[in-house]
Amino acid sequence: MSWPRSSSPPPIDAPNPNAPTMPSPRECPACALEFEDTGDVEECPYCGYELPQRSASVRWVAWILALLLLWPALEGLMYLLGA
Numbered sequence: 166m167s168w169p170r171s172s173s174p175p176p177i178d179a180p181n182p183n184a185p186t187m188p189s190p191r192e193c194p195a196c197a198l199e200f201e202d203t204g205d206v207e208e209c210p211y212c213g214y215e216l217p218q219r220s221a222s223v224r225w226v227a228w229i230l231a232l233l234l235l236w237p238a239l240e241g242l243m244y245l246l247g248a
């Protein structure tokens with residue numbers, strides 16, 4: 166008994182949200198309409214809702230949060246090292 170060889174499905178390419186040149190459909194949180202997000206869209210083209218910017222400040226906030234989380238661990242490590 167031989168099984169028919171099924172063709173494997175094509176690999177699914179996960180969309181990279183950080184790709185700057187790839188426009189991706191984005192949904193407006195105010196009017197729920199989708200539009201092409203080319204990376205520099207500041208407001209919804211339909212209702213004019215100001216979109217939250219995914220800028221470098223987001224990265225800074227992430228860094229600061231990571232530092233705040235790591236700070237007690239670092240202090241504990243210094244304490245353990247015999248400070």
Ligand SMILES: [Zn+2]
Pocket residue numbers: 193194195196197198209210211212213214
């Ligand atoms: Zn909108």
